[in-house]
Amino acid sequence: MTTTGGSYLEQLNDVQRQAVTNTDGPVLVVAGPGSGKTRVLTFRIAHLIEKGTAPWEILSLTFTNKAAREMKERISKVVGSRAERVWAGTFHSIFARILRVEAEKIGYPSNFTIYDSDDTKSLVSTIIKEMNLDKNVYNANSIRSRISSAKSNLITPKLYADNEEFRAQDRMAKVPHLATIYQKYVMRCKRAGAMDFDDLLYRLFELLQKNPDNVLEKYRKKFKYILVDEFQDTNTLQYAIVRKLVNYEGSDRNICVVGDDAQSIYAFRGATIQNILDFEEDFQKHGIKVFKLEQNYRSTDHIVQAANELITYNARQIPKRIWSDKGEGQRIRIIKAMTDSEEGKRVSDTIMEQKNRFHLSNSDIAILYRTNSQSRIFEEHLRRLSIPYRVFGGLSFYQRKEVKDLIAYLRLIVNPRDEEAFRRVINFPKRGIGNSTIEKIANLANSKGISMWDALPEFGASGRSGKSIADFVDMITKSAKRADTANAYELAIYIAKRSGLIDLLKSDTTVEGMGRLENLNALLDGINAFVEEEATDVIGTEGTAPPDKSLASYLQNIALLTDFDNNENDGDHITLMSVHSAKGLEFKSVFVVGLEEKLFPSYMSMDSIEGLDEERRLFYVAVTRAEQFLTLSYANARYRYGSMRYNEPSRFLEEIPRQHVESTAGVRSASPEMSSMSNGGARIQGNFSRPRSAETSKVKVDPSTFKPSPHESIEAGMRVLHLKFGEGKVISVDGGKGNRVATIHFKDVDNPQRRIMLKFAKLQIL
DNA sequence: GTTGGTATCTGTGGA
DNA sequence: AGATACCAAC
Numbered sequence: 001m002t003t004t005g006g007s008y009l010e011q012l013n014d015v016q017r018q019a020v021t022n023t024d025g026p027v028l029v030v031a032g033p034g035s036g037k038t039r040v041l042t043f044r045i046a047h048l049i050e051k052g053t054a055p056w057e058i059l060s061l062t063f064t065n066k067a068a069r070e071m072k073e074r075i076s077k078v079v080g081s082r083a084e085r086v087w088a089g090t091f092h093s094i095f096a097r098i099l100r101v102e103a104e105k106i107g108y109p110s111n112f113t114i115y116d117s118d119d120t121k122s123l124v125s126t127i128i129k130e131m132n133l134d135k136n137v138y139n140a141n142s143i144r145s146r147i148s149s150a151k152s153n154l155i156t157p158k159l160y161a162d163n164e165e166f167r168a169q170d171r172m173a174k175v176p177h178l179a180t181i182y183q184k185y186v187m188r189c190k191r192a193g194a195m196d197f198d199d200l201l202y203r204l205f206e207l208l209q210k211n212p213d214n215v216l217e218k219y220r221k222k223f224k225y226i227l228v229d230e231f232q233d234t235n236t237l238q239y240a241i242v243r244k245l246v247n248y249e250g251s252d253r254n255i256c257v258v259g260d261d262a263q264s265i266y267a268f269r270g271a272t273i274q275n276i277l278d279f280e281e282d283f284q285k286h287g288i289k290v291f292k293l294e295q296n297y298r299s300t301d302h303i304v305q306a307a308n309e310l311i312t313y314n315a316r317q318i319p320k321r322i323w324s325d326k327g328e329g330q331r332i333r334i335i336k337a338m339t340d341s342e343e344g345k346r347v348s349d350t351i352m353e354q355k356n357r358f359h360l361s362n363s364d365i366a367i368l369y370r371t372n373s374q375s376r377i378f379e380e381h382l383r384r385l386s387i388p389y390r391v392f393g394g395l396s397f398y399q400r401k402e403v404k405d406l407i408a409y410l411r412l413i414v415n416p417r418d419e420e421a422f423r424r425v426i427n428f429p430k431r432g433i434g435n436s437t438i439e440k441i442a443n444l445a446n447s448k449g450i451s452m453w454d455a456l457p458e459f460g461a462s463g464r465s466g467k468s469i470a471d472f473v474d475m476i477t478k479s480a481k482r483a484d485t486a487n488a489y490e491l492a493i494y495i496a497k498r499s500g501l502i503d504l505l506k507s508d509t510t511v512e513g514m515g516r517l518e519n520l521n522a523l524l525d526g527i528n529a530f531v532e533e534e535a536t537d538v539i540g541t542e543g544t545a546p547p548d549k550s551l552a553s554y555l556q557n558i559a560l561l562t563d564f565d566n567n568e569n570d571g572d573h574i575t576l577m578s579v580h581s582a583k584g585l586e587f588k589s590v591f592v593v594g595l596e597e598k599l600f601p602s603y604m605s606m607d608s609i610e611g612l613d614e615e616r617r618l619f620y621v622a623v624t625r626a627e628q629f630l631t632l633s634y635a636n637a638r639y640r641y642g643s644m645r646y647n648e649p650s651r652f653l654e655e656i657p658r659q660h661v662e663s664t665a666g667v668r669s670a671s672p673e674m675s676s677m678s679n680g681g682a683r684i685q686g687n688f689s690r691p692r693s694a695e696t697s698k699v700k701v702d703p704s705t706f707k708p709s710p711h712e713s714i715e716a717g718m719r720v721l722h723l724k725f726g727e728g729k730v731i732s733v734d735g736g737k738g739n740r741v742a743t744i745h746f747k748d749v750d751n752p753q754r755r756i757m758l759k760f761a762k763l764q765i766l
Numbered sequence: 767g768t769t770g771g772t773a774t775c776t777g778t779g780g781a
Numbered sequence: 782a783g784a785t786a787c788c789a790a791c
Contacts, residue, residue: 578780767791770791
């Protein structure tokens with residue numbers, strides 16, 4: 001043991017220690033927010049290494065690069081530099097790394113391209129256009145997500161086409177050709193030597209399934225211990241791969257998954273809580289051990305209890321109540337604003353006030369929102385108060401046009417069959433190869449079943465664009481030749497100049513144009529840094545593999561990076577980010593903003609119980625980010641899509657028991673901005689429905705005698721009691737089983753007629 | 767083939 | 782509101 005080695009177990013509570021030291025056999029850790037989940041995972045890995053497991057025999061899968069990096073840092077605090085050799089990374093990056101070695105076994109080049117969602121969308125659009133389908137009916141985005149979910153559920157184009165149920169669904173949705181699009185899409189990706197994000201998972205599964213050269217055994221032997229973080233966010237496909245690696249005859253089944261069903265927020269990309277339930281069942285007979293971490297070390301009690309309460313509104317969950325001994329703490333504050341702009345101002349003012357009163361630094365504070373587009377208004381107001389901030393998420397560096405353009409050239413050099421890259425740069429900067437020529441090349445490629453690049457020689461130098469095409473081919477071929485001797489950086493500089501990209505940007509002297517040139521230079525610097533970087537970040541296979549500094553390797557790296565990853569801790573700033581990206585983080589003071597119906601919960605998720613439950617879990621995640629101060633805010637009206645929209649306060653606000661909420665006295669006093677409002681503003685005020693919490697406060701129902709009746713038994717005509725709205729009469733009940741909605745007229749409420757989802761509501765029949 | 771203008775749509779989360 | 786698609790004129 002190292003000198004620090006002995007002490008790490010003492011930093012754990014009993015359950016945590018058991019979860020760390022029970023290293024062999026299947027383990028499920030159900031970990032509430034702030035319960036020391038990361039600590040358990042990292043110490044478990046450290047413990048394995050201390051006990052003699054080779055670092056490279058440990059596979060640790062996470063969802064973000066940030067989580068993986070943090071984990072390695074924390075492991076190395078216990079076991080030193082050996083931590084570098086652990087296979088720790090995201091599902092996508094680890095699998096991409098394996099596929100880079102094995103791709104040729106399943107018919108892909110080892111330097112395959114990774115298609116991002118823009119590439120995917122554009123390929124889907126191209127196919128729809130080629131099939132002469134109406135793009136308004138065949139919406140590229142929804143088709144993309146349908147294809148994605150098919151892949152995530154291991155449904156191949158063939159299975160899809162043969163499945164009568166899917167076809168019936170598609171006919172109903174007026175998209176009968178979806179199966180064909182899916183089939184073409186997969187074929188085109190393969191033809192382009194490209195994998196989309198789902199393929200990085202799916203093709204690895206395919207590899208292990210088909211098992212050429214007994215590759216399955218190779219990886220089963222290699223990974224003696226497997227750990228999965230955020231298991232509630234895995235999809236069917238990811239779990240299928242994990243099972244392949246670990247659940248087989250004669251396996252030690254050293255698998256540890258950590259998750260919290262209440263924090264599952266990625267159902268939209270195929271994640272299913274079912275995996276946690278299945279996991280218990282799948283490993284039952286192999287002596288699974290289950291540990292529940294319920295003590296919350298993060299937040300004070302009002303916050304913890306509010307979170308507990310609100311999650312009970314969900315239909316399905318693993319029973320669990322988190323608790324804290326950090327004391328009662330501050331109550332939750334609610335800010336009500338007339339407009340989005342006022343919300344921005346009030347939140348910024350409150351931040352200023354908190355900073356002064358409680359001596360918080362900027363880095364202690366975060367503003368969390370449902371959609372990235374909400375950041376703008378807070379930026380404006382924070383800037384006005386000279387409060388430094390940083391916005392995470394949104395358009396990442398690698399999604400900017402000028403960056404994507406150069407990357408497309410690099411992609412094409414590495415893999416000329418990459419059709420999306422080809423289409424992007426064949427005529428940019430303009431070189432006289434117009435749409436009709438591109439169409440002709442595409443038609444030729446399709447009829448031959450080859451890529452557009454491979455179709456070029458046959459297309460010939462005929463016609464007006466012949467010379468330009470020949471020149472283009474020459475440029476790419478020459479660059480590819482250079483790649484043998486030049487490194488990625490030299491190559492990037494060469495092609496940036498040779499293609500005319502640099503000149504084009506230099507000729508644009510506007511502020512934006514200069515910004516674009518800066519971005520391009522930043523990209524070049526980034527490539528240089530990648531080339532010069534020491535081997536520190538490299539996960540050696542057996543600790544001996546030399547760092548792969550090729551252009552192909554660079555491209556695969558950046559394809560999986562997000563905005564999170566290319567930024568250092570640069571000083572003391574407030575954090576602005578979506579609730580999704582805040583998962584796993586914590587701040588002394590958290591502002592959850594935009595708590596309005598149709599925004600949070602999102603209108604996209606409001607028409608189903610499952611959707612609403614996921615939004616509620618998302619809100620649960622948001623609330624549990626806060627250590628000491630939690631502030632919730634909403635606006636009655638906000639600009640969205642070009643016009644003022646009015647929204648009700650979010651139902652989630654009502655689901656927080658009042659005893660955890662700060663009294664609103666004084667908080668609602670008009671801000672200067674409100675009193676200086678124009679007539680337009682006055683009209684908005686006129687439409688302002690009174691906040692629900694204010695009107696409900698006068699209804700007195702004693703919670704100790706209140707006994708909710710089963711929601712199935714509620715019928716029209718009954719007299720019922722509601723914890724917040726008091727006594728009311730059920731006017732009607734509609735909606736299907738499990739989804740019933742009652743219209744109830746309450747006696748003592750300003751807005752008496754209410755539509756209530758019976759599944760969530762707690763009603764007592766009188 | 768290119769340019770510049772107008773019409774139309776789309777609209778969450780993120781590896 | 783902003784991005785993109787489409788169309789007419791050069």
